[in-house]
Amino acid sequence: MPVDFPQILAEISHEIEPHRGGGQVAQYIPALAAIDPMKFGMCVALGDGQAFCLGDADERFSIQSISKVFTMSMALRKVGEALWDRVGREPSGSPFNSIVQLEMERGIPRNPLINAGAIVVSDLLVEEVGAAAMIEQLLQRLRLLSGDESVSVDHIVADSEAKAGSRNRALASFMESFGNLKNPVEETLAAYFSHCAISMSCRQLARAALFLAFDGRDPISGMTMVTSEACRRINAVMMSCGHYDNSGDFTYRIGLPGKSGVGGGILVIAPGHGSVCVWSPGLNKAGTSHVGSVALETLVKLTGWSVFV
Amino acid sequence: MPVDFPQILAEISHEIEPHRGGGQVAQYIPALAAIDPMKFGMCVALGDGQAFCLGDADERFSIQSISKVFTMSMALRKVGEALWDRVGREPSGSPFNSIVQLEMERGIPRNPLINAGAIVVSDLLVEEVGAAAMIEQLLQRLRLLSGDESVSVDHIVADSEAKAGSRNRALASFMESFGNLKNPVEETLAAYFSHCAISMSCRQLARAALFLAFDGRDPISGMTMVTSEACRRINAVMMSCGHYDNSGDFTYRIGLPGKSGVGGGILVIAPGHGSVCVWSPGLNKAGTSHVGSVALETLVKLTGWSVFV
């Protein structure tokens, strides 16, 4: 039975209405704090090239930690399993910026999707190709996949992140003290803040991540982005670790690999079906979009897209 | 393309050969320590009733923590979402018997698949139906599903567990101090030690868990064991939390919901395909069967059964 997406999106639109404006918009930098909490966008991208959108699906937002999925993918392409010498792949059970485990585990972050882990991934990529080339290659790939040459870093956001970056600076210096940072702290952090500050729309993100739903091969261009095995593993890490200390709850309620960002975006992969991006800036306590979660929960209920069926 | 299971099992048999006897057999009770480390059994149960077996697939072993999947299922049937008032569903990031988080989180265990959480589940079931009836109902269901009336508790193992049970006693008393234990500590622990001491074979366990691969409905008898939603959620909790502080790695390498037991068994669910049980007593550092993990990794490679494809 074919899924009637326009009908499903209409139901989602209805379902989220009472939640609009809920949650708390990120306040730590002005560029994020200024976003209208009523914004809501959603896009479902399918393997045949169709995309079904809702609301502000074409408005760009700061993708923030969603970018970590793409830098992890790039690191797996560049160094393969050697990535895991410098970062784990276990859920942290802790908030996104916790430093406690880092001390007990001697500078090896729990996974590439918490801040400390993503900083190590940036450090590794800076080491491999240099900071400028790393960002350039990442943007090229996102532009290619999303079909929009204008995808770029929002430098106002990146600069704000750098200014408000004490906690990430602490994480980086701490890992450096254990020998798990190879470049100067500020150089690695500049790369990290840049990729977090990329702006994309729901439509672009859903489109760009489609290869993760089709075994590593972009179904539209036919290009292989990562190996089949790497693709499965990226999805596995998203499933285990995509939402900090809320990862288990997300898996329980939504049942799909995903990654949330503090800008209010959530990217979700439905293997074999497609990829989905929602955006709404109000966050729950774990830093995941509140309205976005409701929308995804409804989508999964209506499509039956859980990986557990 | 139909999967050629006899061929796959032959390859697995070949693949595990150099690993046979690896890992460390559990030493904390004599009944487990005495098991021959060379034992290996495996059974793949399919929805059409077929079962493909290897090695000691018909020898019973102590299912230990695998029983937690069935007590969690029972609790969801009895009290539904109220279960989550007393236990979380986040990965712990800690060993199976850690007490640290329990102090920080004021007596609410992280999930029902670590010891503390499973003790709370037992406590809840003892409260609902009484200790004797709880074990009786659990056994009846396992007998019904596995088609073997002789499935039962190994009382020698249960008694040994009780004697060596200081750590679990500490967890229970600790939760009692936070008001999260309703029955006397020893009564709840007796129920807990009993369900952990159930003996089953790979064939029986794979068969008994088949409903979890088919949306809550046992495909052979046609009986609905849990709702479709509960089924998805049980799988989700197994995926997030089934292997203590090794859950992320298991998800990464095997990509299926599973639960390991210190007796050397691992139960794995392949939604829409079937269920698999392996058994080999040597454990890795996280308490998961070493040879069993290798066998499952090979199976997944050959069948492509990851949920992430």
Next chain:
Amino acid sequence: MPVDFPQILAEISHEIEPHRGGGQVAQYIPALAAIDPMKFGMCVALGDGQAFCLGDADERFSIQSISKVFTMSMALRKVGEALWDRVGREPSGSPFNSIVQLEMERGIPRNPLINAGAIVVSDLLVEEVGAAAMIEQLLQRLRLLSGDESVSVDHIVADSEAKAGSRNRALASFMESFGNLKNPVEETLAAYFSHCAISMSCRQLARAALFLAFDGRDPISGMTMVTSEACRRINAVMMSCGHYDNSGDFTYRIGLPGKSGVGGGILVIAPGHGSVCVWSPGLNKAGTSHVGSVALETLVKLTGWSVFV
């Protein structure tokens, strides 16, 4: 210049007046919760046999953790430095009943003045002389030193403690799981609850502890209670660890070795001068008598009895 104690006590009486009734009376057992929060007693015992008292100095109260000073003394007499194989002598930096460090430090409590440490001390004494004899010897010594044959255990309090003892039971079982408990949990706990439930007055306690101010020798009877070296070390442990996670603040404000109990008593040693006991049931957040602390701070200011001058 001789100290004018009647004048000093009068000033203390004036100073504490606005604080009377402050703090929170311990609520976890009825026998403690029922105590009138306005109670206040104080006694300063000197080496020449003089004792200066204030308020309810002759009313008995539950000495609770103050008893740990006497069991630690007994353990040092019985086994000497071997005590430190089973318990540390570092401040815990944690609340009195924390279990976190016990996990990291594999069942060895930080010091003999937190609950876990005192349980190990009781266990060691039960092992050495048996539970009944241990309590009997302790009482005999307290009776001898305080000159009152009626000093005894309040069995209503001891029974209440046992009933409300989940947290201490958890600590004991946890240590047993690491091999640091030699007797059955309930036997050791019974001894522990008994010595915590001894009732004494400020006058009796100050008198009984006088030997700690005079290098281990009771200045009135002339009897040596502990060696000079043990005496200095008991005072050292009281100074470092006598008030849980408030020990540093107590040292800062009062500057004398001391031990507080949840019954509202505080025992303080002024080496070379005498010993002091205050009692007032309202506790601060760290479980130390609020009014008692104010009284001691005033006493130290007026006498200059800090060890740091």
Next chain:
Amino acid sequence: MPVDFPQILAEISHEIEPHRGGGQVAQYIPALAAIDPMKFGMCVALGDGQAFCLGDADERFSIQSISKVFTMSMALRKVGEALWDRVGREPSGSPFNSIVQLEMERGIPRNPLINAGAIVVSDLLVEEVGAAAMIEQLLQRLRLLSGDESVSVDHIVADSEAKAGSRNRALASFMESFGNLKNPVEETLAAYFSHCAISMSCRQLARAALFLAFDGRDPISGMTMVTSEACRRINAVMMSCGHYDNSGDFTYRIGLPGKSGVGGGILVIAPGHGSVCVWSPGLNKAGTSHVGSVALETLVKLTGWSVFV
């Protein structure tokens, strides 16, 4: 009975002989790693101006964390009790550079004698008087007290510290993220690294700290350095927190307020008697001079200088 110091020092010299060269010289910067492990110096300074010295008592070494006693004193003079709004006075129970507690306690370090706390003290002094003036005032005071105009910062050491300073940089950035750092991280750290890199001899340090043994008043010049109350409190913090997670053991074995430095120096105050400095570069696991501890333990045994008598 007058103490025969030449005789006591001779006994100490004999007692430490078998320990010479023991422990591990600090390796994290070349300037410390290069120090001859056989070095040993000791000086006992008395209130009447006498100083009894042993071995390399006139050789300068890097005072490192001993400087924290002087910056804490300066902070108490400048802002009084307001110091405690930004740093606690409880023992940490953790190694000198731990970051765990800092996360749980939201950027407020446990005490001014661990790295994080001393960085906050430096930050406060930089805020009050500026970085250059802070170091200048500190040096002037040390020169005045020690009677040696040449006391100064070893800039080679300070630069090395800055280069190897990732962990301290992490601590500072981390506290900044909680709002507990007011100046730029590098500015505060430069001040911190400078005062840790001051070089002094045992004779100079013992002499300079004499005011702490005489109620805040330097007995030789007659100048009041801190109030009587501040003096008692500085000693109290040294007693509670002077040796990281070894503070309880130091109090137990030596019974005097003290502060150790990773350069191998230990400063100890004997209230009413005098002050003592030992130096020997080999450190025990807690970062305290191994031979220095033995020398102090012997001194205390022979003089009876414990505060607990």
